Amino acid sequence: xxxxxxxxxxxxxxxxxxxxxxxxxxxxxxxxxxxxxxxxxxxxxxxxxxxxxxxxxxxxxxxxxxxxxxxxxxxxxxxxxxxxxxxxxxxxxxxxxxxxxxxxxxxxxxxxxxxxxxxxxxx
Amino acid sequence: xxxxxxxxxxxxxxxxxxxxxxxxxxxxxxxxxxxxxxxxxxxxxxxxxxxxxxxxxxxxxxxxxxxxxxxxxxxxxxxxxxxxxxxxxxxxxxxxxxxxxxxxxxxxxxxxx
Numbered sequence: 001x002x003x004x005x006x007x008x009x010x011x012x013x014x015x016x017x018x019x020x021x022x023x024x025x026x027x028x029x030x031x032x033x034x035x036x037x038x039x040x041x042x043x044x045x046x047x048x049x050x051x052x053x054x055x056x057x058x059x060x061x062x063x064x065x066x067x068x069x070x071x072x073x074x075x076x077x078x079x080x081x082x083x084x085x086x087x088x089x090x091x092x093x094x095x096x097x098x099x100x101x102x103x104x105x106x107x108x109x110x111x112x113x114x115x116x117x118x119x120x121x122x123x
Numbered sequence: 124x125x126x127x128x129x130x131x132x133x134x135x136x137x138x139x140x141x142x143x144x145x146x147x148x149x150x151x152x153x154x155x156x157x158x159x160x161x162x163x164x165x166x167x168x169x170x171x172x173x174x175x176x177x178x179x180x181x182x183x184x185x186x187x188x189x190x191x192x193x194x195x196x197x198x199x200x201x202x203x204x205x206x207x208x209x210x211x212x213x214x215x216x217x218x219x220x221x222x223x224x225x226x227x228x229x230x231x232x233x234x235x236x
Contacts, residue, residue: 042213
């Protein structure tokens with residue numbers, strides 16, 4: 001396994017266009033996270049999947065953003081009607097952990113492995 | 124709102140100097156705490172983590188961090204830095220009852236040979 005991969009690595013688009021990014025997690029990892037990172041900031045949580053279920057989504061995420069993980073393996077993040085403020089690095093991370101250990105209060109030894117990111121530039 | 128503060132945005136040290144990077148969080152409940160590092164041209168990777176037990180946590184490459192609950196702090200330390208420690212360091216907190224990780228803004232460390 002070569003780690004978490006993301007495609008494309010760079011994307012330049014015009015304002016108003018839709019873009020879709022793909023993340024392939026480490027095989028057998030049931031947890032998948034999407035983050036957004038802008039210059040001078042740390043990663044900002046966008047959404048979380050456990051297998052195919054989207055269990056948490058940031059309230060900061062507008063309706064233009066949607067993510068899927070249809071078979072519990074790879075995930076896609078789509079941004080509709082892109083705006084210049086969407087320009088950022090989009091990071092994906094995966095980890096393994098017991099199902100339900102987040103909300104049940106039981107902590108797994110969740111270690112996130114990050115991908116290289118997709119850099120989006122909206123002109 | 125919950126937040127993570129990293130007090131030093133840029134740190135420059137000479138090799139063999141001691142390092143301490145500050146991290147404070149604002150959340151009154153149970154947390155898991157992490158330090159991540161991003162070396163130039165590489166992905167973010169875990170340096171160390173605290174879940175429970177001994178508040179002094181040892182990580183890779185000689186790094187350690189101490190969780191002080193009363194101060195809501197999780198400072199990163201290394202007794203003697205090397206040029207290869209030049210990187211950006213991020214503190215992160217995972218809140219109990221959620222899957223959400225909150226990252227600090229990061230500290231850029233430059234170690235002069």
